Amino acid sequence: MAMLETPRERPGYRLLSAATAxxxxxxxxxxxxxxxxxxxxxLLSPMLLMLIIxxxxxxxxxxxxxxxxxxxxxxxxxxxxxxxxVSYILTSGYVPGNQAVLIGGSLLFGAAVGLANAFxxxxxxxxSVIVTLAMGLLLTGIVIAFSQFRAPxxxxxxxKYIGQTRIWNVPLxxxxxxxxxxxxxxxxxxxxxxxxxxxxxxxxxxxHATGIPYASVVVLVHVASSLFAVVSAFLLVGFxxxxxxxxxxxxxLNSLAAVILGGVTFGSGRGGILGPAVAAFMLxxxxxxxxxxxxGEPSKLMLQGAIIxxxxxxxxxxTRN
Amino acid sequence: xxGGSASRSSRSGIGIITVALPLSMFVLLSxxxxxxxxxxxxxxxxxxxxxLLITSLGQLIVAxxxxxxxSVGSTLSLTSAIIVSFDPSIVIPLALFAGCCIGVVNGxxxxxxxxxxxxxxxxxxxxxxxxxxxxLPTPGGVVPPAIERLAESPISGLPGSLLWCAAAILFFWxxxxxxxxxxxxxxxxxxxxxxALNGxxxxxxxxxxxxxxSLSAVAAGVFLTARVSTGDPTVGASFGxxxxxxxxxxxxxxxxxxxxxxxxxxxxxTLGLATNGMNLLGVSPFLxxxxxxxxLLGAISLQRRKTIGV
Numbered sequence: 001m002a003m004l005e006t007p008r009e010r011p012g013y014r015l016l017s018a019a020t021a022x023x024x025x026x027x028x029x030x031x032x033x034x035x036x037x038x039x040x041x042x043l044l045s046p047m048l049l050m051l052i053i054x055x056x057x058x059x060x061x062x063x064x065x066x067x068x069x070x071x072x073x074x075x076x077x078x079x080x081x082x083x084x085x086v087s088y089i090l091t092s093g094y095v096p097g098n099q100a101v102l103i104g105g106s107l108l109f110g111a112a113v114g115l116a117n118a119f120x121x122x123x124x125x126x127x128s129v130i131v132t133l134a135m136g137l138l139l140t141g142i143v144i145a146f147s148q149f150r151a152p153x154x155x156x157x158x159x160k161y162i163g164q165t166r167i168w169n170v171p172l173x174x175x176x177x178x179x180x181x182x183x184x185x186x187x188x189x190x191x192x193x194x195x196x197x198x199x200x201x202x203x204x205x206x207x208h209a210t211g212i213p214y215a216s217v218v219v220l221v222h223v224a225s226s227l228f229a230v231v232s233a234f235l236l237v238g239f240x241x242x243x244x245x246x247x248x249x250x251x252x253l254n255s256l257a258a259v260i261l262g263g264v265t266f267g268s269g270r271g272g273i274l275g276p277a278v279a280a281f282m283l284x285x286x287x288x289x290x291x292x293x294x295x296g297e298p299s300k301l302m303l304q305g306a307i308i309x310x311x312x313x314x315x316x317x318x319t320r321n
Numbered sequence: 322x323x324g325g326s327a328s329r330s331s332r333s334g335i336g337i338i339t340v341a342l343p344l345s346m347f348v349l350l351s352x353x354x355x356x357x358x359x360x361x362x363x364x365x366x367x368x369x370x371x372x373l374l375i376t377s378l379g380q381l382i383v384a385x386x387x388x389x390x391x392s393v394g395s396t397l398s399l400t401s402a403i404i405v406s407f408d409p410s411i412v413i414p415l416a417l418f419a420g421c422c423i424g425v426v427n428g429x430x431x432x433x434x435x436x437x438x439x440x441x442x443x444x445x446x447x448x449x450x451x452x453x454x455x456x457l458p459t460p461g462g463v464v465p466p467a468i469e470r471l472a473e474s475p476i477s478g479l480p481g482s483l484l485w486c487a488a489a490i491l492f493f494w495x496x497x498x499x500x501x502x503x504x505x506x507x508x509x510x511x512x513x514x515x516x517a518l519n520g521x522x523x524x525x526x527x528x529x530x531x532x533x534x535s536l537s538a539v540a541a542g543v544f545l546t547a548r549v550s551t552g553d554p555t556v557g558a559s560f561g562x563x564x565x566x567x568x569x570x571x572x573x574x575x576x577x578x579x580x581x582x583x584x585x586x587x588x589x590x591t592l593g594l595a596t597n598g599m600n601l602l603g604v605s606p607f608l609x610x611x612x613x614x615x616x617l618l619g620a621i622s623l624q625r626r627k628t629i630g631v
Contacts, residue, residue: 073629074629075439120618120621120622121629122629124621124622125629126618126621126622126624127439127575127621129389129439130565130569130575130617130621131618131621133562133617134562134614134615134617134618134621135614135618136614137562137610137611137613137614137617138611138614138615138618139611139614140607140610140611141607141608141609141610141611141612141613141614142607142608142611144607144610145605145607145608145611148605148607204629214629215629218629253443253447256440256443260440297451297454298451298452298453298454298455298458299451299455300451301447301448301450301451301454302447302448302451302452302455303451304447304448304451305444305445305446305447305448305449305450305451306444306448308440308443308444308447309426309430309436309441309444309445309448312430312434312436312437312440312441312444313430313434313436316434316435316436317434
């Protein structure tokens, strides 16, 4: 990367390019906070900010998985189906066993979905968008068909505890998020796997040619991504305290938006783990701000679409220059 | 791959499975479901397939150009919402205008800015779905009689759906097989760089593809709304993935350059028969959704690509 930039190594230019290379999420979050400060200062009280961070935690966890997928030029849109499946396993009462078994079973289920996604993407070379969308459709259909005519039951006590408890006024859910985020960010920076992921993202063909275990990395990332979706669903089920068929419905799209806003793009090999995390907070904050302005679901959807499109356009325009 | 016939068949993408699947489904259904061959059911099938076929033909030309359009479902829903929400005299021009705008945004995002088509059209799909809810929050409303008549046939005994299908098939067949635009499109889809080096303009045709695709979704929306005589802001929700399933079943390569109108007709019949068959056999609609997912996974597994990923 540095070699390409040698003709333009003036300090001013470097400063400028460093500033424009920052993820949109940083600037966006600042602007939103400023906007809230001017029009809705109540949102900035520590109490509410803490609640918003707690609300952002499930998205934040899912975003880790999505950002890994997008870094290796793949994508995972099956989050909604995974979340519904997990909600069904945990709360339907059909699955026998205590909560440890239920939680373990959900993780196994997630790993199985990830493996299936990876099988289609790596072995059969199918487009990951279509594969994961179809997988989401498949899981959603099965879960709804199975859970018809039956009210969902209570969530396992452990997940309710995580979702609803606070220690010294700090809710537990964001701590789970940070406890995943920080070690994973550090691991990806330091480990061989992290270097592989960067190399594949920068140039898949070159990565393949240099003997990087391309297929294994893709499989690993997709399994990890589904597992993050499972943990994200744990948090969501814990918040609600019971099962719901609405759980995680917009997880896939929001995580995609957050990853793009967080500066991770297809094919650039760039982007860290912090940008998408900030973007997850930014989106959650934005939705709260919109609600406080009295805007409903339609405008939320429109904004979501506009954000994804504009962020994607901004990044492709930038990488072309 | 040497020889005229081989290269021809490779461009159409129609293989043995493309043809065998609808045939075997036809045979299977006529044995398994006694009510399959009744006149009413055949009418039902042609109605169900018509909107899907029209949307999928639009999806076909986008796919040949090397893209994909997931926003057709929302466009269809928006058309339905527009028809019941505005003055009857302006609804059709308004819906067509909306379709043009959606197509231009998709096309410019993909061809000018180089955004991945799936990301771009997923974004517009979300935006348009929000807009649709803004226009029509809940199902309902009355479809103007003039528009209802559009789904009826002027010739008695011939279902209106058949005429809609025939018109769409003729249009897209002429476009792809008998126009220079079609020829250029295949060249762009097969290899955009080669096409550009050979003097084929790349940007404008791709934008045109997305506009035509959105317009075909509008046409499907007009037909569907006219037939069910009420508006529904989520009527098109399944059409995005269904149309991709249809073209994949029809042998169209999602990586571009390969695909044909007959293939898409076969694909639409396959998916239509599958849906209708499960309907007749009393399968839950949600399991039908799961089955579509399975069919889609199967169909795209048949086409091995060179690359791994999106």
